[in-house]
Amino acid sequence: MTKFQVTILGCGSAMPTTLHNPPSQLVDLNEKLFMIDCGEGTQLQMRKFKARLSKLHSLFISHLHGDHIFGLPGLLSTLSLLGRTGDLTIYAHKEIDFLLSPLLSYMGSHMSFRINLIPLNPDSHELLFENRSVKISSFPLKHRIATNGFLFEEKETPRHIIREMIDFYRIPLKQIQRIREGDDFMTADGTLVKNELLTYPGNPAKRYAYCSDTAYAPEIIPYIEHVDLLYHEATFAESEVVRAGETWHSTARQAAGIARAANVKKLIIGHYSSRYSEIGTLLKEAVDVFPNTLLATEGQIIELNEEDSEVTDRSSHP
Amino acid sequence: MTKFQVTILGCGSAMPTTLHNPPSQLVDLNEKLFMIDCGEGTQLQMRKFKARLSKLHSLFISHLHGDHIFGLPGLLSTLSLLGRTGDLTIYAHKEIDFLLSPLLSYMGSHMSFRINLIPLNPDSHELLFENRSVKISSFPLKHRIATNGFLFEEKETPRHIIREMIDFYRIPLKQIQRIREGDDFMTADGTLVKNELLTYPGNPAKRYAYCSDTAYAPEIIPYIEHVDLLYHEATFAESEVVRAGETWHSTARQAAGIARAANVKKLIIGHYSSRYSEIGTLLKEAVDVFPNTLLATEGQIIELNEEDSEVTDRSSHP
Numbered sequence: 001m002t003k004f005q006v007t008i009l010g011c012g013s014a015m016p017t018t019l020h021n022p023p024s025q026l027v028d029l030n031e032k033l034f035m036i037d038c039g040e041g042t043q044l045q046m047r048k049f050k051a052r053l054s055k056l057h058s059l060f061i062s063h064l065h066g067d068h069i070f071g072l073p074g075l076l077s078t079l080s081l082l083g084r085t086g087d088l089t090i091y092a093h094k095e096i097d098f099l100l101s102p103l104l105s106y107m108g109s110h111m112s113f114r115i116n117l118i119p120l121n122p123d124s125h126e127l128l129f130e131n132r133s134v135k136i137s138s139f140p141l142k143h144r145i146a147t148n149g150f151l152f153e154e155k156e157t158p159r160h161i162i163r164e165m166i167d168f169y170r171i172p173l174k175q176i177q178r179i180r181e182g183d184d185f186m187t188a189d190g191t192l193v194k195n196e197l198l199t200y201p202g203n204p205a206k207r208y209a210y211c212s213d214t215a216y217a218p219e220i221i222p223y224i225e226h227v228d229l230l231y232h233e234a235t236f237a238e239s240e241v242v243r244a245g246e247t248w249h250s251t252a253r254q255a256a257g258i259a260r261a262a263n264v265k266k267l268i269i270g271h272y273s274s275r276y277s278e279i280g281t282l283l284k285e286a287v288d289v290f291p292n293t294l295l296a297t298e299g300q301i302i303e304l305n306e307e308d309s310e311v312t313d314r315s316s317h318p
Numbered sequence: 319m320t321k322f323q324v325t326i327l328g329c330g331s332a333m334p335t336t337l338h339n340p341p342s343q344l345v346d347l348n349e350k351l352f353m354i355d356c357g358e359g360t361q362l363q364m365r366k367f368k369a370r371l372s373k374l375h376s377l378f379i380s381h382l383h384g385d386h387i388f389g390l391p392g393l394l395s396t397l398s399l400l401g402r403t404g405d406l407t408i409y410a411h412k413e414i415d416f417l418l419s420p421l422l423s424y425m426g427s428h429m430s431f432r433i434n435l436i437p438l439n440p441d442s443h444e445l446l447f448e449n450r451s452v453k454i455s456s457f458p459l460k461h462r463i464a465t466n467g468f469l470f471e472e473k474e475t476p477r478h479i480i481r482e483m484i485d486f487y488r489i490p491l492k493q494i495q496r497i498r499e500g501d502d503f504m505t506a507d508g509t510l511v512k513n514e515l516l517t518y519p520g521n522p523a524k525r526y527a528y529c530s531d532t533a534y535a536p537e538i539i540p541y542i543e544h545v546d547l548l549y550h551e552a553t554f555a556e557s558e559v560v561r562a563g564e565t566w567h568s569t570a571r572q573a574a575g576i577a578r579a580a581n582v583k584k585l586i587i588g589h590y591s592s593r594y595s596e597i598g599t600l601l602k603e604a605v606d607v608f609p610n611t612l613l614a615t616e617g618q619i620i621e622l623n624e625e626d627s628e629v630t631d632r633s634s635h636p
Contacts, residue, residue, distance in 0.1 A: 014399055016362050016365070016396070018365050021362075040362070040389065040392040066395040066421075071358065073358075074334070074340075074385075077385075078332075081332055081333050099420050101420070102417050103384075103417055106416075
């Protein structure tokens, strides 16, 4: 079964605290690490939670507020010190070039690898990356500046063959691939053997959606409907719903409302305001609306591809 | 007695590890915090060790390698979120403007305070800041790029008056200041009372010197002679002395050699290469040359103004 897990490196917001680091996550899909956002200290969080820098495939930056990007210079510098040679693609809004170019040109002659900046489309759903097993796309969120959410989708795997039936009908090797893709089989005497007798369904294709930062925005629901896991920001408790609106953020209850309306399987909330030293209220307010809600914590790993998706907590957080 | 203490926020080098953060220190002089260098995660280290962001007076950046500056954007952003209004002066080499200006112009309209960049002179000793109780100057170090060390010097306080003697001779209030400055006193009948009978010496003026990053450079000795505390980089053990030279860094033994030749009272070494998970060798090699050597640790506080300068360890480091 394909590995598909999300590691929370930081689930705080603009102002880091001793409880929460600025935003960053790793999506580990089939041994490739895709990083979402890169707040200050992200490279250290990777070391702390033993995520391998050498497996970093590409970066996805939701928007250009400091708490989502201030870890980039340090991370890029360290990758270079470690001697990375493969190009690194960063998907981000085009202004990132203006922000990073002085630093990059300054480090330029010493960098061991090339950076490939791909601009995000802030206005519509767009496919960013695709390979044999995964599709990654972005879609617009609703924030003070151009901001995108990201959708990580496994591709359905071909059907699994039933070895005994293949042997029984002596099906030639060259026909197996077609059968995995759904074809029936015709025996030498002209009997049609239906595909369902020869195979069982492939692994279900899991989907993960990241929505941060964003105001309450029901218009994002079509992009995230039925995902297996939704990370949605929940900066504020309901008592701060007015401030949430003013600052283009969401409350935990609003995050849960989106999860319910989008019929997602599981919700994980984060991007907590630094005003909350205790976040039980956020969880309670979310669970009232959408029971299958988790609180994000630094070091937490959420497995998408297990019979019963499990959460591992590698953090030393109390 | 004036408060004069140095807090180590980070004493690692280019590549942060789980053991050591990138370089940063706070010099707390009379309730003003002067920051030296600002590696990634510095603002978090301040929170961890309960140093008050509101007391931050100015910043001194030794040189523009990433490990000494990548914490600046986050720190400046947080100061603004906290509503700082007073100007913040940053002493750094002039290229910092080129590196930071895109970020600052991007944050510009939201910044609650102004930043005042003062260029460092990379070629000679220069006074940077002076007030009633302190003088801060910079001097050239020897590194791959322009790099400066910093010298924090208390000013000698006036002599302390001996209250009983002042009363005995009925010395008028308006003459006290002159007597604190060393004047003798003439009684009404023309008797000269020597100052030493009326006063005892003021507090000794302590001095702290910061030298990182630098190759072994005996030419810095005149700037740091007899300081009470010298922080000197010790990136490598003696087994890496060739590499130290090639990378314009020092070994622990070289740092101790500088401390001995400069007749400093105490040496603290840091800027450890990430290759060392165990730094006992560095201490041993330094102590062989200069016995009064300390190893820097994150969270450590070195008091300069105590009868017997003490070290407090607030870190949770094993």
